[in-house]
Amino acid sequence: MTSLPACVITVSDRSFSGEREDRGGPIAVGLLREAGWHCPDAEVIADGETSVADALRRAVARGVRLIVTTGGTGVGPRDETPEGTRRVITREVPGIAEELRRSGLSDTPLSVLSRGLAGVVDPAGTLVVNLPGSTRAVASGVPVVLTVARHVVDQVEGGDHS
Ligand SMILES: Nc1ncnc2c1ncn2[C@@H]1O[C@H](COP(=O)(O)OP(=O)(O)OP(=O)(O)O)[C@@H](O)[C@H]1O
Numbered sequence: 077m078t079s080l081p082a083c084v085i086t087v088s089d090r091s092f093s094g095e096r097e098d099r100g101g102p103i104a105v106g107l108l109r110e111a112g113w114h115c116p117d118a119e120v121i122a123d124g125e126t127s128v129a130d131a132l133r134r135a136v137a138r139g140v141r142l143i144v145t146t147g148g149t150g151v152g153p154r155d156e157t158p159e160g161t162r163r164v165i166t167r168e169v170p171g172i173a174e175e176l177r178r179s180g181l182s183d184t185p186l187s188v189l190s191r192g193l194a195g196v197v198d199p200a201g202t203l204v205v206n207l208p209g210s211t212r213a214v215a216s217g218v219p220v221v222l223t224v225a226r227h228v229v230d231q232v233e234g235g236d237h238s
């Protein structure tokens with residue numbers, strides 16, 4: 077199967093400022109590469125709606141077909157990853173986010189606190205998925221994304237647009 081371009085964006089004020097090493101991003105990158113996606117090292121950005129929307133738009137403009145974000149999905153005052161994502165996706169795919177929250181319950185009952193979104197960006201044909209920031213959420217969430225990502229990307233690209 078052809079290797080398609082993916083990327084990981086870590087959304088974290090603490091990692092962006094250097095206060096805490098980004099551990100979630102590299103885990104996601106490793107899993108995407110293992111699954112055959114062409115994925116550069118994670119980009120670390122500050123929390124915030126504009127920061128997230130700008131990073132997503134840059135990735136879409138580069139032709140990236142799968143974007144996994146990690147962090148900033150909760151209810152803290154700086155957690156605005158879903159708001160930034162909402163500005164860029166053109167169609168939501170709620171079942172992916174629902175499944176992440178459902179399967180995340182085996183990590184923690186706090187899984188339901190993630191407001192993460194998933195959706196596609198037309199006409200670029202990019203799938204964007206928000207994961208929570210914890211390393212556990214990344215390790216359990218990326219496999220859920222991988223179960224459907226290739227199918228989504230193939231459908232968006234090759235689907236019947238009539
Ligand atoms: N990139 C990351 N790498 C490792 N652990 C992370 C990362 N982002 C978040 N975490 C951890 O996930 C948990 C929940 O994160 P939370 O969203 O509260 O982020 P945070 O610690 O407030 O960081 P920030 O303010 O930078 O977003 C915390 O235990 C935090 O340490």
Ligand SMILES: Nc1nc2c(c(=O)[nH]1)N[C@H]1C(S)=C(S)[C@@H](COP(=O)(O)O)O[C@H]1N2
Nearest residue numbers: 147148149150180183187190208209210213
């Ligand atoms: N699978 C899974 N989902 C999870 C978690 C986790 O450890 N595993 N952490 C939860 C916690 S504690 C929070 S506050 C929310 C939001 O996290 P974020 O703000 O780092 O995105 O994700 C939740 N979802």
